[in-house]
Amino acid sequence: MTTQQIDLSEWTFWLPIAFTIFGIGLFILSRFWTRAWFATFTLTIAGVTALTVASPFVGWWLPAQGSSFSGEVDNLFLLIMFLTGLFFLLTEGLILFVLWNHAPKPGTAPLPIHGDHRLELIWTVVPGILLALIAVIQMPTWARMKGQGNESWLSARYESGGDKADLLLTVQGRQWEWRVRYRDPSAPPLARPLEWATHPEASDLHAVNEVHAYPGAKVRLLLRTQDVIHSFFVPELRLKQDMLPGRTVPTWFIPTVPAGTSNETRWEIACAELCGGNHYRMRGHLVIHPDKASFETWYSTAAREQSRRSRPPETGPLARKTN
Amino acid sequence: MSAPVSHHTDDHAPSGFLSRYVFSKDHKVIGIQFFFSSILFLLLGGALALLVRLQVGYPEQALGLLTYCFPFLQSRIPAEWGGRMSPEFYTMLFTMHASVMIFFVIIPWLTGAFGNFLIPLMIGARDMAFPTLNMLSYWFMWPAFICICASFFVDGGASGVGWTAYPTLSSAATANGDWASPAARHAGAGHVLWLISLMFVGVSSLMGSINYITTVIHCRAPGMSLWRMPLTVWALLITAILQSVALPPLTVALIMQLLDKTAGTTFFLPPGGVGFGNWTTGPGGGQPLLWQHLFWFYSHPAVYIMILPAMGMVSDIMVAFCRKPLFGYKPMVFSMAAIAGLGFIVWGHHMFQSGMDPRLGTGFMLATIMIALPSAIKTFNWLATIWGGDIVFSSAMLNALAFVSMFIIGGLSGIFMAATPVDVVFHDTYFIVAHIHYVLFLSSLFGIYAATYYWYPKMFGRCMSENLGQLHFAPTFILANCTFYPMHILGIGGHPRRYYDPTLYEFLLPFQSLNRFMTVSAVLLGLVQILFIVNVFGSLFWGKKASRNPWNSNGLEWDTPSPPPHGNFDVTPLVLRGPYEYAVTGPSSDHLTQTQTEGQQS
Ligand SMILES: [Cu+2]
Ligand SMILES: [Cu+2]
Numbered sequence: 001m002t003t004q005q006i007d008l009s010e011w012t013f014w015l016p017i018a019f020t021i022f023g024i025g026l027f028i029l030s031r032f033w034t035r036a037w038f039a040t041f042t043l044t045i046a047g048v049t050a051l052t053v054a055s056p057f058v059g060w061w062l063p064a065q066g067s068s069f070s071g072e073v074d075n076l077f078l079l080i081m082f083l084t085g086l087f088f089l090l091t092e093g094l095i096l097f098v099l100w101n102h103a104p105k106p107g108t109a110p111l112p113i114h115g116d117h118r119l120e121l122i123w124t125v126v127p128g129i130l131l132a133l134i135a136v137i138q139m140p141t142w143a144r145m146k147g148q149g150n151e152s153w154l155s156a157r158y159e160s161g162g163d164k165a166d167l168l169l170t171v172q173g174r175q176w177e178w179r180v181r182y183r184d185p186s187a188p189p190l191a192r193p194l195e196w197a198t199h200p201e202a203s204d205l206h207a208v209n210e211v212h213a214y215p216g217a218k219v220r221l222l223l224r225t226q227d228v229i230h231s232f233f234v235p236e237l238r239l240k241q242d243m244l245p246g247r248t249v250p251t252w253f254i255p256t257v258p259a260g261t262s263n264e265t266r267w268e269i270a271c272a273e274l275c276g277g278n279h280y281r282m283r284g285h286l287v288i289h290p291d292k293a294s295f296e297t298w299y300s301t302a303a304r305e306q307s308r309r310s311r312p313p314e315t316g317p318l319a320r321k322t323n
Numbered sequence: 324m325s326a327p328v329s330h331h332t333d334d335h336a337p338s339g340f341l342s343r344y345v346f347s348k349d350h351k352v353i354g355i356q357f358f359f360s361s362i363l364f365l366l367l368g369g370a371l372a373l374l375v376r377l378q379v380g381y382p383e384q385a386l387g388l389l390t391y392c393f394p395f396l397q398s399r400i401p402a403e404w405g406g407r408m409s410p411e412f413y414t415m416l417f418t419m420h421a422s423v424m425i426f427f428v429i430i431p432w433l434t435g436a437f438g439n440f441l442i443p444l445m446i447g448a449r450d451m452a453f454p455t456l457n458m459l460s461y462w463f464m465w466p467a468f469i470c471i472c473a474s475f476f477v478d479g480g481a482s483g484v485g486w487t488a489y490p491t492l493s494s495a496a497t498a499n500g501d502w503a504s505p506a507a508r509h510a511g512a513g514h515v516l517w518l519i520s521l522m523f524v525g526v527s528s529l530m531g532s533i534n535y536i537t538t539v540i541h542c543r544a545p546g547m548s549l550w551r552m553p554l555t556v557w558a559l560l561i562t563a564i565l566q567s568v569a570l571p572p573l574t575v576a577l578i579m580q581l582l583d584k585t586a587g588t589t590f591f592l593p594p595g596g597v598g599f600g601n602w603t604t605g606p607g608g609g610q611p612l613l614w615q616h617l618f619w620f621y622s623h624p625a626v627y628i629m630i631l632p633a634m635g636m637v638s639d640i641m642v643a644f645c646r647k648p649l650f651g652y653k654p655m656v657f658s659m660a661a662i663a664g665l666g667f668i669v670w671g672h673h674m675f676q677s678g679m680d681p682r683l684g685t686g687f688m689l690a691t692i693m694i695a696l697p698s699a700i701k702t703f704n705w706l707a708t709i710w711g712g713d714i715v716f717s718s719a720m721l722n723a724l725a726f727v728s729m730f731i732i733g734g735l736s737g738i739f740m741a742a743t744p745v746d747v748v749f750h751d752t753y754f755i756v757a758h759i760h761y762v763l764f765l766s767s768l769f770g771i772y773a774a775t776y777y778w779y780p781k782m783f784g785r786c787m788s789e790n791l792g793q794l795h796f797a798p799t800f801i802l803a804n805c806t807f808y809p810m811h812i813l814g815i816g817g818h819p820r821r822y823y824d825p826t827l828y829e830f831l832l833p834f835q836s837l838n839r840f841m842t843v844s845a846v847l848l849g850l851v852q853i854l855f856i857v858n859v860f861g862s863l864f865w866g867k868k869a870s871r872n873p874w875n876s877n878g879l880e881w882d883t884p885s886p887p888p889h890g891n892f893d894v895t896p897l898v899l900r901g902p903y904e905y906a907v908t909g910p911s912s913d914h915l916t917q918t919q920t921e922g923q924q925s
Contacts, residue, residue, distance in 0.1 A: 006381055012839035016805055020847050023798030030716070030793065037716050041728060044801055048732070048808045059833050060812045062748075073744045080742055084735040087699075091731050094706045095724065102714045109913070110647040110712050112906040120654050123703040128696055134742060135692040139685060141744040146681035175506070175599065227597050228492040228506050229611060231676060231751060235817030235830060240747050244678040245491050245611050246593020268828050272676075272751040272819050274485045275492060276507040277411035280822040 066236030173230030354440030380842025447544025483509025546898030558635025573621030633770025645712025718792025733761030754814020785866030
C-alpha cells in the first residue's frame with residue numbers, strides 16, 4: 001500500500017525541497033521588492049489554512065464516530081475550531097495588512113500612541129465572554145463522559161455503578177497487551193463492582209487484546225494495570241483513559257454503528273501513554289457485533305471453549321503488521 | 324544597605340584570562356557562556372529530533388551510514404532490527420530531545436544568556452547583585468552537562484521514559500541495586516544520571532532567579548522606577564519569580580524519584596506494588612499520581628518560563644523596528660503577571676485523563692481556559708504596536724513578527740486541549756506535539772533568534788550579517804510550518820505520540836504520507852539552521868563593527884559601548900523616562916532614549 005522506504009519521486013520528498021528553494025527565492029526577491037516579506041507570511045499562513053480546510057476532503061480528519069458521545073465531542077471540537085478560526089483569521093489578517101502597508105503614507109510619520117483604554121476593554125471583554133462560553137458549554141459533555149452518563153456536571157465522578165451496565169469488564173494493561181475479563185452477563189448484578197475488578201470469579205470469561213460488544217450496549221470498563229501506566233484509547237469511541245498502578249479506574253461507553261450494519265465492526269485499541277519500548281505494539285481490537293444476539297452467540301462459544309481449556313489464555317503474541 | 328550591592332565589584336576588575344573568561348563574575352561573560360553552551364546543546368537536541376523524525380517518517384528504513392555519525396548509536400542497533408534503530412533506542416531519542424531542548428537550550432538561553440546579559444544593562448546596574456552566586460549558577464550547569472552527556476554512554480543508554488518520567492515506568496527498580504530497570508531498558512543508570520542532571524539545572528536556575536529578583540528590586544539606576552523598566556526586564560523578573568516558586572517542588576520530586584530508584588523508597592509505588600512478568604516489587608507506600616502533580620506543578624509554569632522572556636524581548640524588538648511606542652505598556656505587564664499567577668493553578672490540565680477525579684478536571688479546565696485571556700490581550704497589544712508603524716525588515720524584526728504570528732497558532736491550539744471533552748481525543752496525540760512546538764519552536768526559538776540578532780552587536784561589538792540572517796529566516800519560517808503544522812492534522816486523526824512505527828495501525832496508514840513530508844521538511848529545517856550557526860560564529864570575526872546604538876533604540880543598554888566594559892556604564896545613568904519614546908521629535912532622530920534630555924544631541 002505505502003512504501004516505507006525513502007521514495008524520491010513522491011510529493012512528500014520533493015515538495016519540501018521546492019518550498020526551501022521557494023523560500024530562498026523570496027529572500028532574493030526581498031532584496032528589490034519591499035513586499036516580498038508580506039508574500040512570505042501570506043503564503044505560509046494561507047498554506048496552513050488551506051491544509052486545514054482541505055484535510056477533511058482527503059481523509060485526514062477525525063476518525064469515524066463510534067460511541068454515544070462521539071458526536072457531542074466532535075461538535076464541541078468544531079465549535080472551538082470555528083471560534084479559534086475566526087480569531088486566527090482576524091489576527092493574522094491584521095498582521096498581513098501591516099506587512100502590506102509596512103510604512104506610513106509619504107509625508108506622514110508613525111503616531112506616538114501609547115495605548116487606548118477603550119480598545120483594551122474591547123479586546124479583554126470580547127475574548128473573555130467567548131472563552132467563558134467555551135468553558136461552560138463543555139461541562140455537561142465532560143460530566144457525561146466521565147460520570148454515570150446521566151448526571152449533572154456537579155456529581156460527575158468516577159463511579160463503579162456496574163449494576164446499570166449491560167456489559168461489565170475489566171481491562172488490565174501490562175507490557176504490552178490488554179488482558180480482558182468479562183463478567184458473565186447472566187450472573188446476578190454485583191453490589192460492589194470495583195471489588196470484582198480485583199477478585200475474579202470462576203464464571204468470568206478471559207480474553208487477550210480483544211474487547212467484544214454490541215451496538216447500544218452500555219459497556220462499563222474497569223481499567224487496571226499490572227506494571228506501568230497505560231492508556232486505553234479507542235479513537236472512534238473518543239475514549240481515552242489512563243490505567244493507574246494500584247487503582248481501578250472505571251470508564252464507560254455505548255458503541256454505535258451506522259444503521260443497517262450487518263457485519264462485525266473492528267476498531268483498533270491503542271495505548272496512549274508511554275509504557276516502554278514496545279509501547280507502539282500494544283494494539284488491541286474492539287469488535288462490535290451487529291446485534292445483541294450475535295454477541296451472545298460469540299460469548300457462549302468463547303465461554304464454552306474456555307471451560308474446555310480450563311485456564312485463562314496465555315500471553316498473546318505482540319501486534320504485527322497486517323498490510 | 325542604601326548603596327547598591329553591585330558597587331562592591333568595582334575594585335575587583337578581573338586581570339587574568341581565567342578570571343576574565345572562565346570563572347568570571349561579570350554578568351556579561353556569564354551570559355555569553357550560557358549563550359554558547361545553549362547553541363551547542365541546540366545542535367545535539369536538533370540531531371536527536373532528526374533521528375526521531377527519520378524513524379517516524381520511514382519506520383522501515385535502515386540507518387546505514389548514519390550509524391557512524393553518532394558514536395552512541397553503533398552499539399544500540401540490535402541485529403534483529405536489520406540495521407534499524409530498536410524501539411527502546413527510539414524512546415531514548417525523544418526523551419533526550421525534549422530534555423535537552425527544554426533544560427539545556429530554551430531555559431538557559433532565555434534566562435541564563437539573555438537574562439544575565441540584559442538585566443543589569445537595561446536597569447543601569449554595574450553588575451548583578453550577587454556576582455559570585457551568578458558565577459556559581461553557570462558552573463552548576465556543568466555537572467548537569469556532564470551527567471546528561473555521559474548518560475548516552477552508560478549501560479542501557481540515556482533515559483527513555485519520556486521527559487515527563489512518569490512512574491512506575493521511570494521509578495521501578497530491581498532490588499539488587501544495579502539500577503537496571505524491570506520496566507524499560509532505558510530507565511537504568513542513564514535515567515539516574517538524568518535525574519541528577521536535572522537537579523543541578525534546577526539549582527542553577529534557582530540561584531539565577533534569586534539573583535535576578537534581587538538585582539531588579541535593588542540595583543536599578545536613579546530614575547529607573549518599576550514602571551520605566553523595559554518589558555524584557557519585567558518578563559525576566561516575572562520569570563524569575565515563577566522559577567523560584569516552581570523549582571523547589573520539582574527538585575523535591577526529582578530527589579524522591581532518585582530515592583525510589585536507588586535507595587528503595589516507595590514514594591511513587593502503590594501499596595500493592597507492581598509486577599513485571601514473573602517478578603514483583605514489594606509493597607509500596609505511595610502513589611504514581613503524586614509524581615504527576617509535583618512534576619506538572621513545575622512543568623506547567625516552565626512553559627511560561629520558556630515563553631515569557633521571549634514575549635518581553637520581542638516587544639522591545641518590535642518597537643525598535645516599527646519606530647512606534649509600545650501599545651499598552653501596563654496591560655502588557657499585567658497580562659504577564661496574570662499568566663504567571665494563573666500558571667500555578669492550571670497544572671492539572673495535563674492530567675485530565677490520568678485517573679484524577681473528573682470534578683478536579685472541571686476546576687483546572689476553568690483556570691486553563693481563563694489563562695488564554697492574558698495571551699489574547701498581549702497579542703492584540705502587539706498588533707496595535709505594529710499598526711501604522713514604519714517597519715524595518717531586519718532579521719530581528721522578521722523573527723519577532725514570526726513569533727507573534729506563530730504564537731497565535733500555538734495559543735489558539737491550546738484552547739482545544741483546555742476543553743476537557745476535546746482533550747480526551749487529543750491527549751497524548753500529535754496535536755499536543757504540534758501545540759508544544761508552535762509554542763517552543765515557532766515562538767520561543769524565533770524569539771531567541773530575534774533577540775540574538777538584536778543584542779548580538781551589544782554582546783560582541785559586531786553585527787551579525789543581515790543578508791545571511793534574512794536568508795536564514797525565509798526557509799526557516801516556511802519549513803518550520805511544514806514540519807509542525809501537519810502534526811495538528813495527525814492529532815485530529817488520533818495519531819498517538821511516541822510511536823516507533825505508526826504504520827502498525829490501520830487507522831494511521833492514511834497519515835503516513837504526511838509523516839514523511841514532515842520528516843523531509845524537518846531535515847531541511849535542520850540544514851537551514853547551519854546558516855544561523857555560521858552567522859553567529861562568523862560574525863565574531865567578520866561582522867561589521869557595531870556602534871553604541873546600531874538600531875537607534877531607547878534602552879539603557881544602548882548607552883554603553885559595544886561591547887560594554889567591566890562595570891558597564893561610564894557614569895551611572897540618570898533615567899528620565901520609559902524606554903518607549905518613539906515617533907517623537909528627538910534631538911537628532913525620531914526617538915528619545917531613556918537618558919537624553921530633550922534638545923541634547925545623542
Ligand atoms: Cu501501554
Ligand atoms: Cu500546561
